Amino acid sequence: MPVARSNYQIEVYSFNSIEFNSKVCLWDSMDLRDGDIIKAQGVLYPLPFATNPHQFDYGRFLLSQGNQAVFRAQHIEVLSKSDNWLDNLRNSIRERINRYLYPHTDIIELVNALTIGDRSKISDNLRLNFQQGGLAHLLAISGLHVGIIFLLITTFFKLIRVSKHWRYFLAGCLLLFYLLIAGANPSVWRAVIFAVVYSFAYIFQRNRDMFQILGIAGLVVLIRHPLELWNSGFLLSFASVFALIFIFPDVWKLFKNSLKNKGVKWLTASFLTITVIYVGTWPILCCSYGEIYPVAWLSNLVMIPYLSILIVSILLFLLFPQWGGGVFTLSLKFLAGGFINLTGFFADLSTAVWTFTPPPYYQIFAYYLMLVFFKLWLNYRNYFRWWLISGLLFIITVFYADFNSSPDYILIFDVGQGDACLIHTEQGSNILIDGGPGDYVASNIILPYLLREGIDHLDLIIASHPDADHIGGLPGIIRNFPHCPVLTNGVRRNTGIYNDFRKAGGATEAVVKSGYKIVGKDFQIQVLAPGESDLQISRITENQNAASLFLLVKLNSDSNIYIFPGDGRLVDLDISPEISQIWLHASHHGDRLANPVETVLSISPQDLVISCGKYNSYGHPHEQLVWLTEIFNIRGWRTDVQGALKFYLPHLNCRCYNQRYLWHEYR
Structure with missing residues (x-):
């Protein structure tokens, strides 16, 4: 039984018999398929931009997705179905998920989100659990998901003894195909382009400079949608990867040699990874959301490995839903249900929340300048100790300065x-x-x-x-x-x-x-x-x-x-x-x-x-x-x-x- 979606992005060719040729967001409860040609009657509204301080700017979000207006439909008539192979493939994946996982609605929407990037019908309660558990990023296909899939693909080709060059080439091609299936969101674009450029740099024996690869990925995303530059998801995505490339290697050197036990080493590396990501994205989190849940350090240590297992289960389910009497379907229901329940458990543990006031631009600049000085100190502390310390003290002074002239x-x-x-x-x-x-x-x-x-x-x-x-x-x-x-x-x-x-x-x-x-x-x-x-x-x-x-x-x-x-x-x-x-x-x-x-x-x-x-x-x-x-x-x-x-x-x-x-x- 299909599950209806709440909103769609539609391409409008005419409006009131006038050529329109623009994208709008359609608000409707009718179940439509990707690529359907429709005739609709309703009211066209301007984008709902935020008009209050610290209010979520849904209008700007819709605009960053290419929408020019919002259309609330009163009557919809489907004129024809899509004959585009990509639309049909996405629809068939969605229908397979709906058919075999019904009536478990939360599981259906979780799998849809992790497979084709469709989060439109995730319940408010489930979304809130992910947020309070510090796991909201797991719902959006991003570098983490693409990295897991890239690792799975290369591991599979390694097991069947494919050469390393062909292994990376085939992985890059499959990720480009996955980019189309997942809806080509900015976070997916960044992650896939990053992985593809990295793969082809290895194939052609070029220097794999991570900053250059990240820059190419960002350039591709901005050429496609320039307004993504003001999208918090885009900024968080690139800031987190930049922090891992820029800070993590130097921080890891401080602990790497002193840790002998592999389990302790893995836990330390995972904890430092989460910490570095939060350090790199803290100003953006303050400006966009204003809160961090401390339980995220624990929940991510558990849920990220769990996500890897869940993605493997989803791939097996999509390929062989009825194999062995539906064993992969049953295992997916069990794993996805456990994933949802464990998310709720971490949300219940989240009794504390760190709230932050959005910092002004000069403090954001001072903060990132302080990170640069910190990296310099890690690399050259024996040579530039005093001027680095002086620079840090200056930045901290600027960071905590109060330039507000009238607080009333x-x-x-x-x-x-x-x-x-x-x-x-x-x-x-x-x-x-x-x-x-x-x-x-x-x-x-x-x-x-x-x-x-x-x-x-x-x-x-x-x-x-x-x-x-x-x-x-x-x-x-x-x-x-x-x-x-x-x-x-x-x-x-x-x-x-x-x-x-x-x-x-x-x-x-x-x-x-x-x-x-x-x-x-x-x-x-x-x-x-x-x-x-x-x-x-x-x-x-x-x-x-x-x-x-x-x-x-x-x-x-x-x-x-x-x-x-x-x-x-x-x-x-x-x-x-x-x-x-x-x-x-x-x-x-x-x-x-x-x-x-x-x-x-x-x-x-x-x-x-x-x-x-x-x-x-x-x-x-x-x-x-x-x-x-x-x-x-x-x-x-x-x-x-x-x-x-x-x-x-x-x-x-x-x-x-x-x-x-x-x-x-x-x-």
Whole structure:
């Protein structure tokens, strides 16, 4: 029974009867075969580029794979099947795996990933186990897998007494064939080209310089897809191999002669290999993922040899699935099931995780320069000892230098049609106002940011009112910060999202209303609404916006004032003349009635921030508010246009995180 895939890359020849000739990513649950010619009806969307700091940039990933847009199909008709031999071969391999390994879904998808590079239907739970076990790289066909296959091929030809030259020639040809089957991903390209160039260098008796071979492999990949240069997978792949070539031989010399037992020598070499790879890729891991699981050192020592056995079992299964009553099929099920269970075991052992803040570029440069000095020290320590030590001390000084001029900021997350804002101060106070429209905001936007920035506590979580677009993401935040006080307006709602919110934050909830003042070590928050009349109107009309918290925030480090009216109606304020600048978060996503023109003008903010979703059905923000910013020289900011907005205080310099304007959009 076939297993459906969740997304495909398709070549589009025409769109709305117009010649298109481009690649797009197709999101659909229908089971299609590689090479099928289809006719589809649906909606074409722009690539979903990241618009928040530290958010996974799925749009850039799709772009690096050659996609120009995303197509969500409503109806698909298969016009004809492919007559391409390569497509048919990949389809037959997939069908053989599905047929003989059904109904073991996780095993099917694991074998598909290791055989033809198809990871599209791997379950989230299995993917998370590989990640937490430090084994995520085993799911993607890379140099490790190609190296194992290269070793198996050369060993097989050696056993049947093929000469060494022919052995390397046939291995190179078979790897090129495997490159086509595995989908020609960048990591496979790099590994196969590396092995092929190495083989042919031996055949023609050329000098096998590893750096030159790695450079040729990288050049081939970049000629094929130049945008791979910004792909974290490409960078990790080449950085790990470069570290093994550049650092490992010198480090291994320090231990090689002192180790006599072969088992101890193998364990030491394996441990050093993993360590060197992490050392070489650490800055990229910090920038791309921000975390390392220490259990990876143990799990890789066990799982990499296991992977070699599993690959042998997969090859035997593909060649002889019914031989001996299906003995190879049964052995593959047993080995793949054990592989999955052992991965889960290591994931359960992973009780600790090392988190890192992405370093700036100057620190990355200093880090790799330090590795160069370290290699020089290993090779020439008797000759250049003092200047090498001086160079290392200089680099370490630069590495730990702090060039941040203003650590205070306000960050408006781009959560679509909703609100979520973080206030961070120099003394370490962190205030989160609202959490966006759903749990995905917490798991994909807010929590990754807090993790990557090293923010391990929140001083306050404020829910302006119980509408879903403001509290939908708060349950996930509260569960990660269970001791943080949660401030609400006290209004209750009988909805699933509100019940989740109450269940998560009930123990630390405190109700505030007009007249309350919250004083922290370096901030003050004055609550201007709701008053008793607002709460009464909200109860009678069931209008939750009327009872929204209206907040004035003042930081001790500056003389500005920051206004957060939630979704309530903006009202006139008595602002002290000592206030330097006024920063206003527009009420109710830029709604006309919630932001009267005369009130906005009386407040006279220097900056007006509107948080709303792109192409939302409510008409937010109202054009009147947009015109207001243009006519009266108010700096207007919109998350639907500019993405997340980070205001550095006290001067309110703003950084925008939306890069979608760099690419074409298809509406």
